[in-house]
Amino acid sequence: MIELTPDLDANKPVPLYMQLYEYIKNKILQGHIRKGTALPSIRVLSKHLGISRNTVETAYGQLIAEGYVESKPRVGFIVKELDEELQPKWVPPKIIHTSIEQNIEKPLYDFRYGNIDTSHFPMKVWRKCMNEALDGELEQILWYGERKGDTGLRKQIADYLFQARGIHCSHEQIIIGSGIHQITGLLCQLFSQKTDTVAMENPSYDGIRTVFANHHYRILPISLEEDGLSLEELEKSAANLVYVTPSHQLPLGMVLPIGKRQKLLKWAEKTKAFIIEDDYDSEFRYESKPIPALKALDTPDRVIYLGTFSKVLTPAIRVSYMVLPHCLLEVFQKKFYNYNQPVSTIIQKTLYLFMKYGYFERHIRKMRHIYAKKQQTLITAIREHFGDNATIIGEKAGLHLLMHLKNHNNVDELVIKAEKAGIKVYSATKYWFGEIGKPPAYVLLGFGGMNENDIRDGVRLLKKVWFS
Structure with missing residues (x-):
């Protein structure tokens, strides 16, 4: 038996029974209530x-009189089959696609930054941890959870x-958030946008x-500068906040x-x-051991540290x-x-167990090795095919x-030529802002989501597209 919930309005000039009748009739004609469906009893409805x-009885009586419904003893009110010629054809709403959507095709090769290697995600142990979390x-697990985030997870992150x-x-200092943008939005609200000024590396993450x-x-x-943020400029500025990526500057890599x-x-x-x-x-450093964070030196307690599981695990x-x-x-x-x-809370508990049992650290070690091989494949391929015509920046x-x-x-011309050949590469221009003139013509190549054969x-x- 179905449940009917029409929007009946006693203030309308149309009687309530007629509103109910029209509602049920239209649902039958549109095919939303099919032949053989039992309508609710008069008492229930x-x-x-x-x-x-x-x-209700008057509305049902009208439906019976017009042949849409029949009343069967000990069964109830049943929708009858209509002659096909009398049934209006239901046409699904037309979906209008923009020209951009119509022209999107999956590229042959996509060097998109932000893509990760999903083929090595430890789904088996993640599922094991999630099942254990669900047994809690x-x-x-079925409530909002602690405001700052799951205590166990925050302790694992601190360790x-x-x-x-x-x-x-x-x-107690750790706050869990749903993505770096959301948690930065919280951070913005800790200060006053009316009086505070934030300085940002130029270029920096847009x-x-x-x-x-x-x-x-x-x-x-x-x-x-060659070694990062210009402190001379910062000291002359009126900023009382500064956003930096000191361990691996985005996008230049110093x-x-x-x-x-x-x-x-x-x-x-x-x-x-x-x-x-x-x-x-910070987990993916290839030429030396990971560099301690700026926060590790923060004896004045003036550093707000942001971290994410998007790159090392999955943004999902x-x-x-x-x-x-x-x-x-x-x-x-x-x-x-x-x-x-x-x-x-279920995801937080799962991640807590994933870290507690050591799976997280093992996954980092594995992915560091995999990404190092991919990066070296990309560098080798660039040097092989472009030689002295190409300069590589930020490869550490x-x-x-x-x-x-x-x-x-x-750089826009290079991006367009590549796209026409089925290759997605990206301009780094968007990372520059302010009055700087024309940014350098840097092509950004991400390799996380590609296999080594596709990189090569x-x-x-x-090379063929750009130099033919």
């Missing part, structure tokens, strides 16, 4: 809709940060820049040296400013986190006392690198 039995107490990044912090812009912050571009890190921390202490450290892919779980200085914890509590935790870490072709200063074939075809 009158109670469900809060109308009199006489109203229902109150823990991991100490071992892998040299960061000493309490789990996604985070958009979050600050959407929260109406004044954004100051700070130039990059590492902020210890001398500059110390000066940056002194600047923050002196000016009472805060440093936002985005450590987005939507888990990121930040480590707040102690002085901001009370502000966080006051600002967000009425907020609920945005990440699924991460899941992307930049390539600059000699005598090719129109893609680069070989790029």
